[in-house]
Amino acid sequence: MDNKINELVPEVKYTAKDFASDLDVKWCPGCGDYSILAQVQRTSPDFGEKRENMVWVSGIGCSSRFPYYMNTYGFHGIHGRAAAIATGVKLANPKLQVWVATGDGDMLSIGGNHFIHACRKNINMKILMFNNRIYGLTKGQYSPTSEKGMITKSSPYGTVDFPFNPIKLATGSGATFVARSLDRDPKHLQEVISKAAKHKGLAFIEVFQNCPIFNDGVYFPLTEKETKADNVIFLEHGKPLLFGANKDKGIKLDGLDPVIIDLNDGKHSVNDCWVHDEFDDNPTRVFLLARFTDISGFPTPIGVFRQFNKPTYDEEYVKQIAQIKEKKGVGTYEKLMLSNHTWEVN
Amino acid sequence: MTKTVQVVDDVTVRFAGDSGDGMQLTGSQFTDTTAFVGNDLSTLPDFPAEIRAPAGSLSGVSGFQLHFGSGDIQTPGDSPDVLIAMNPAALKVNVKDLKPNATIIVNTNSFDTKNLKLAQYGTNPLEDGSLSGFNVIPVELTKLTMTALEDLSLSLKEKEKCKNFFALGLMYWMYNRPIDITLKWLESKFNSKPEVLEANQRVLRAGFNYGETTEIFTTRYDVKPAKLPKGIYRNVSGNEAVALGFIAASLRSGIPLFLGSYPITPASEILQELSKYKNYGVVTFQAEDEISGVASAIGAAFAGSLAITNTSGPGLSLKTESIGLAVMTELPLVIIDVQRGGPSTGLPTKTEQADLFQAMYGRHGEAPVVVLAAQSPADCFYISLEAAKIAIKFMTPVILLTDGYLAFGSEPLKISNFEELPEINVEFRTEKEGFFPYLRDENLVRPWAIPGTPGLEHRIGGLEKKDVIGNISYDPINHEIMVKNRKEKIDNVQKEIPDLIVDGEQEGELLILSWGSTYGAIKEAMRNLENTGHKVSHAHLRFINPFPKNLGDILKRFKNVLIPELNLGQMATLIRSTYLKEVLQFNKVQGQTFKVAEIENKIIEVLGGNNG
Ligand code: SF4
Numbered sequence: 022m023d024n025k026i027n028e029l030v031p032e033v034k035y036t037a038k039d040f041a042s043d044l045d046v047k048w049c050p051g052c053g054d055y056s057i058l059a060q061v062q063r064t065s066p067d068f069g070e071k072r073e074n075m076v077w078v079s080g081i082g083c084s085s086r087f088p089y090y091m092n093t094y095g096f097h098g099i100h101g102r103a104a105a106i107a108t109g110v111k112l113a114n115p116k117l118q119v120w121v122a123t124g125d126g127d128m129l130s131i132g133g134n135h136f137i138h139a140c141r142k143n144i145n146m147k148i149l150m151f152n153n154r155i156y157g158l159t160k161g162q163y164s165p166t167s168e169k170g171m172i173t174k175s176s177p178y179g180t181v182d183f184p185f186n187p188i189k190l191a192t193g194s195g196a197t198f199v200a201r202s203l204d205r206d207p208k209h210l211q212e213v214i215s216k217a218a219k220h221k222g223l224a225f226i227e228v229f230q231n232c233p234i235f236n237d238g239v240y241f242p243l244t245e246k247e248t249k250a251d252n253v254i255f256l257e258h259g260k261p262l263l264f265g266a267n268k269d270k271g272i273k274l275d276g277l278d279p280v281i282i283d284l285n286d287g288k289h290s291v292n293d294c295w296v297h298d299e300f301d302d303n304p305t306r307v308f309l310l311a312r313f314t315d316i317s318g319f320p321t322p323i324g325v326f327r328q329f330n331k332p333t334y335d336e337e338y339v340k341q342i343a344q345i346k347e348k349k350g351v352g353t354y355e356k357l358m359l360s361n362h363t364w365e366v367n
Numbered sequence: 368m369t370k371t372v373q374v375v376d377d378v379t380v381r382f383a384g385d386s387g388d389g390m391q392l393t394g395s396q397f398t399d400t401t402a403f404v405g406n407d408l409s410t411l412p413d414f415p416a417e418i419r420a421p422a423g424s425l426s427g428v429s430g431f432q433l434h435f436g437s438g439d440i441q442t443p444g445d446s447p448d449v450l451i452a453m454n455p456a457a458l459k460v461n462v463k464d465l466k467p468n469a470t471i472i473v474n475t476n477s478f479d480t481k482n483l484k485l486a487q488y489g490t491n492p493l494e495d496g497s498l499s500g501f502n503v504i505p506v507e508l509t510k511l512t513m514t515a516l517e518d519l520s521l522s523l524k525e526k527e528k529c530k531n532f533f534a535l536g537l538m539y540w541m542y543n544r545p546i547d548i549t550l551k552w553l554e555s556k557f558n559s560k561p562e563v564l565e566a567n568q569r570v571l572r573a574g575f576n577y578g579e580t581t582e583i584f585t586t587r588y589d590v591k592p593a594k595l596p597k598g599i600y601r602n603v604s605g606n607e608a609v610a611l612g613f614i615a616a617s618l619r620s621g622i623p624l625f626l627g628s629y630p631i632t633p634a635s636e637i638l639q640e641l642s643k644y645k646n647y648g649v650v651t652f653q654a655e656d657e658i659s660g661v662a663s664a665i666g667a668a669f670a671g672s673l674a675i676t677n678t679s680g681p682g683l684s685l686k687t688e689s690i691g692l693a694v695m696t697e698l699p700l701v702i703i704d705v706q707r708g709g710p711s712t713g714l715p716t717k718t719e720q721a722d723l724f725q726a727m728y729g730r731h732g733e734a735p736v737v738v739l740a741a742q743s744p745a746d747c748f749y750i751s752l753e754a755a756k757i758a759i760k761f762m763t764p765v766i767l768l769t770d771g772y773l774a775f776g777s778e779p780l781k782i783s784n785f786e787e788l789p790e791i792n793v794e795f796r797t798e799k800e801g802f803f804p805y806l807r808d809e810n811l812v813r814p815w816a817i818p819g820t821p822g823l824e825h826r827i828g829g830l831e832k833k834d835v836i837g838n839i840s841y842d843p844i845n846h847e848i849m850v851k852n853r854k855e856k857i858d859n860v861q862k863e864i865p866d867l868i869v870d871g872e873q874e875g876e877l878l879i880l881s882w883g884s885t886y887g888a889i890k891e892a893m894r895n896l897e898n899t900g901h902k903v904s905h906a907h908l909r910f911i912n913p914f915p916k917n918l919g920d921i922l923k924r925f926k927n928v929l930i931p932e933l934n935l936g937q938m939a940t941l942i943r944s945t946y947l948k949e950v951l952q953f954n955k956v957q958g959q960t961f962k963v964a965e966i967e968n969k970i971i972e973v974l975g976g977n978n979g
Binding site for chain 1: 399402403405595596597598599600601602611614615618623625627644645646647648650652654655656658659662663664665666667668669670671672674688689691692696782785817818819820821822823824825826827828829830838839
């Protein structure tokens with residue numbers, strides 16, 4: 022806890038290049054990971070943190086090579102354990118800014134337990150989960166976010182299992198910042214990353230990422246120009262939920278059911294639309310929003326679903342240590358050994 | 368009437384009763400007082416695996432054994448001289464362990480039809496002559512307790528709960544110990560409940576006075592103080608000593624202690640104990656599972672903490688992949704394995720030494736780690752410091768083996784001065800010039816460069832790294848170099864560890880080679896054999912990987928080597944394969960440690976019944 026750290030905010034202004042390590046980036050050509058790396062490197066100078074105080078931790082998978090390409094401290098862990106390793110880093114030195122780069126298989130399958138508990142404990146770290154709905158590094162098996170029925174190398178007749186909805190999972194587990202973005206929308210991705218960097222508590226960002234090799238185009242309806250407007254709805258705090266090329270379609274809440282309305286039908290206006298509240302205390306609306314991807318014909322929400330503040334595990338821990346030190350006095354060897362019943366032999 | 372006083376060298380007492388009878392508490396009070404009057408001692412609790420077995424049933428019996436004396440005491444004693452049985456089940460479970468002619472103090476009030484039935488007695492053993500080989504002292508413990516408390520307004524149940532203090536008072540009288548230490552303890556425990564305090568103190572005195580006045584007790588025993596080395600002592604269990612040892616290591620090294628842990632029997636007390644010491648800056652992270660326990664510790668090690676994780680066999684299995692990561696990333700980490708009966712859930716509350724192979728080899732790939740084993744509850748303190756020191760100095764995972772017997776057993780720990788503790792130097796790398804993550808020193812140890820240090824930003828991980836430089840490398844020759852580096856680094860630890868000491872003749876017919884918690888029983892057996900003129904030597908291993916450098920020489924100097932261990936021969940296999948030396952085995956896998964007599968008999972058998 023007492024590790025020395027440079028407290029000052031950098032005087033030198035970093036550029037994106039300062040965050041690129043000397044290692045050649047080795048994802049497949051066209052992989053969405055390149056864009057994610059670029060947006061992180063572009064936004065990092067504005068995190069207000071010195072480079073040496075940033076730590077990127079990962080597990081295993083294509084996404085988990087990420088720390089090698091960041092010129093910060095980095096730890097490429099083992100499959101599924103990124104959140105657990107990162108938790109140790111953060112607790113050992115709460116002044117570090119800890120990031121996790123992970124994938125849908127790494128974080129939601131083998132690492133599922135660590136993920137939900139990191140969310141539950143609200144450990145002050147940011148999890149960037151690259152969701153390509155496939156196992157890339159092991160060459161094309163289905164993942165816990167693959168759509169039901171998907172044909173993959175390990176499901177030649179289609180999967181029979183239902184996918185996780187990561188937004189619901191993170192929200193249900195207690196993450197205090199939950200967002201989604203797209204590898205092919207650099208500006209949006211940068212905004213979301215910057216917001217997450219400023220959040221105090223566990224921030225979870227699901228990035229829809231294209232894997233051109235094993236699951237090419239799975240997100241194209243959301244990312245390509247011709248279809249994006251009709252299939253994506255941008256979540257902006259205080260703004261009505263509108264979508265479509267002319268922003269003439271909206272979402273209205275009918276009880277607990279979201280309904281798509283046509284603003285040109287003469288019966289509805291923008292005033293009927295659900296207005297997004299990013300800071301809503303109640304998670305219910307997040308679940309309703311997250312459900313959009315489960316209802317056919319509904320646009321996919323992109324942006325910050327919700328952020329709110331509650332004490333983080335690490336700050337509570339630091340506080341407790343300080344309180345006990347205050348109450349009992351800082352421990353010494355003599356106190357330690359002589360605290361219990363002792364006797365002397367002469 | 369006059370009572371005789373008989374001086375005895377050592378005594379083994381066992382308190383036994385229902386889980387709810389407070390036997391552990393009674394035992395530990397007797398222990399504190401006994402330590403205070405200056406006896407050497409060793410204790411072992413025996414509690415049921417079930418948390419709340421039905422009252423009065425055989426599976427609900429809880430016991431506490433204490434061996435104390437005026438000489439050097441190494442074990443909790445083979446067989447009790449005295450049994451305090453609070454009910455028929457306690458008698459039934461424990462009577463088979465007693466010495467012939469042992470004294471049995473029974474609470475006769477509990478020997479009713481219901482309890483006899485629960486204990487599966489067809490007839491009342493107090494009346495059917497089955498205890499004729501023992502000196503049975505019937506005491507109406509419950510009734511005497513109730514009478515002593517007649518005028519108090521406590522409920523009947525509350526009054527009855529005091530009866531263990533009657534038994535304790537009686538034992539204090541019998542062994543000539545003062546009651547004031549327990550009186551004082553009761554004061555601090557019940558200072559907010561004056562009536563309960565009064566009741567317990569009164570019953571303790573009543574028990575003591577009962578011994579003095581009643582005619583059934585004719586003899587008191589006197590056990591003179593032991594000649595222990597000068598100093599200040601405290602009584603510690605193995606688990607407690609591990610916790611203290613690592614806090615001391617944290618103070619000695621000047622870096623904070625981090626424990627990543629998941630509850631598991633019999634290791635949980637280490638987590639519980641450490642969680643009390645927040646004012647020492649200790650971070651105890653109770654993780655979501657065993658894997659997170661070790662993985663968080665690895666993260667903490669990366670960030671500059673003295674990182675440890677504790678577990679037992681099943682948990683060690685779950686941690687193995689992560690330990691491989693710590694080998695690969697060359698981070699300091701101590702894994703404490705409190706061994707229990709296995710495989711699988713096995714015998715969770717019982718002891719065994721069968722995780723040795725797992726500690727040595729239980730990882731994929733070439734993944735050597737340092738392996739140490741504690742020899743006694745008090746040694747758990749010192750060996751924890753050693754483990755921390757080696758982990759940091761050599762940037763390596765260290766597996767520290769203890770076991771259920773050490774974890775719960777207790778003995779006096781002589782408290783060293785802070786300056787006498789091993790030095791643990793931590794040098795975080797700060798110099799930018801010439802820094803490479805896998806640049807090695809003369810011992811092949813890489814630098815510890817922690818996040819927060821400007822200019823040393825670097826990446827580590829499970830993938831093979833380029834020698835020195837530390838970038839990912841799939842080069843075949845480089846891989847072999849790195850594998851060998853990691854192995855040689857562990858071999859270099861040998862420079863750090865003391866030579867093995869042989870007790871007795873330095874060469875000859877028979878060497879007993881032991882490791883771990885069997886130390887005490889073997890030590891006592893050796894003393895007995897020495898007294899009867901047997902020629903046998905003993906060496907005990909605390910450092911297992913690497914072995915002490917003189918071990919090979921020692922083995923050559925003895926015609927026979929006998930290795931007693933609580934498994935089917937794991938150390939024997941290690942010795943054979945390392946030194947090509949044939950050894951004799953003595954194995955026991957019953958969830959219990961060796962009795963002194965078992966070791967003695969085996970040695971005599973190996974020596975050909977030859978009395979020296
Ligand atoms: S397999 Fe897919 S996810 Fe992995 S690097 Fe190649 S394109 Fe990217």
